[in-house]
Amino acid sequence: MTAIASAMKTPPKLYRYRPLEDALLNRELGALRDSYLYSPPFAAMNDPMEAFYETGGPSDRIINAMLAPTGKRINGMYEMLSEMINRFALVSFAGTHENLPMWAYYGSNFAGMCLEFDAAELAIGDFQNEKLRPVTYARSALPPLTVTDMAPERLEEAVIARITRKRSEWAHEKEWRFVTGEVGPKHYLDDALRRVFLGPRVKPEHAARVCEVLDRRPVEVLQGETRGFELAFRSIKPARPPEECERVGAGRFEPKDIIYKQEELEAFLAGPLDALLDECRRTARRPNLEEIADFDVSGNHKGAVFIWATYRLRSGRDVYHKRYFDRRMRLLPEND
Template sequence: MVAIIKAYARPRQLYRYRSLVGDEPEKFRQELDAIVQGHVYCPGYKSMNDPMEGSHRESALLKGSVRRDRTVAEVRQVIDSLGIASFSETMDHEPMWAHYAKNFSGICVEYNVKRLLDNLGNENELVRMTYGEKAPMLYRDRETAENRAKMILSCKSVRWASEREWRLIRPTIGAAPYELRTAVTSVYLGSRISDEHEGIIRAELHPLKIPVRKMEVDTYAIAFEPKKKTTRIKKTK
């Protein structure tokens, strides 16, 4: 018998910062369709903005092992194949609005964690990032290449700790579909979002009853407009 690690606490909501403009002309449509159609797109690690992403160290025993090259190659192959989507525990982190939502012109999507997990396939895993001063270590042990790859992709430099990141990891790069549309509980708009993008988002999310809340800037503070309450019409006798 051995002790195992368990995580009993998880956030009720997670947030995904998204830019609406990019190198691809269809970027805006891709991001909105992900919400409307119900999926989370998981790109490969090479698309992440941290150049240290996927780094690792090797123990002395592994370096001296005849299987070292094969082990590292197998891990690297798995890392290259996995799809990753990043989330944060917070939706009012100014640097993330600047970096990941294109200078406050993008959006931040709020997910209900339980609903999302209940409606994703069991091939998907949600992991909490760990942060350290040194890259994760590969050892000469019997761990699988898949678990080693996921361990590497679940670690970042401590300098990124303020992002409070969680990651959805899936076996392949691509969309992770979920059936329950209410997994998305709000969409937050950056203060610099274009009028065109704002109008389309509000029009397409209104029938889905997904609240859209625009950022309001007050000196060094940001806030969001409150959720609009649905007015019920009383039936007349």
């Protein structure tokens, strides 16, 4: 049976269902407070077939026979491959906050929460060098990895194809996942988290704690309600505007720096230079913005100007990111 991908194009929003049971409440509130998602190992997944793969095929036996006179075998290569795969971890997402089975499975039977992330902003933090991948669903596993798959130009995709594949019974989850190089917390920018949906069965005291933790964040909190067969949400805490949010970064931006590049920038832009300055000021107001490091006409992206910024994560680590704009200061997609 042909594998079914969860989607063809990366969704602009990603959703993560989380429990809010008494025993797990402090853990989940701590993750919200420190703006991170925990990346567990594959062994911790609820599907025992998660990340299933096999190694070795008929061609490998031929290669082993050819190597026999030298006393070498390819088994050692597979042992190293298994050690590498066993270090992988993942963070999973859904494509909607309205998946009722997932509210039941992962959202404390409708008493938990669902986090909504801006996919592009989520990728700026600790996920910056990780590729978001759709999960494929099929009735059967892919064939075993062979020594041919271990060629440098094939290895990564061959491994990823197997650890992002699940049985077709899970296809309703329409899962996306970051496969990370190590287990542990992955921090994100405060404003990458846009909304928190609380289940209709959430305890009032748990809802109050979530609102308290996110009080000075640019995050809206919504309470779920059932209306017949419909699940609806109403806002119980609005998102704070950036100027009212708790700062993580210093927010440094020096408009006077533009004088050194003013002539080139004015020649490039189709509108007034103020549009670039206003975008720099908006960026500087973001809670995690540490510093606007540079802005200029791009030498690598034809027809674009960039703003290069440093962001401070709540782990204390700084990350760097460039955003590109066209001549009218319209944001360009990341892959342009």
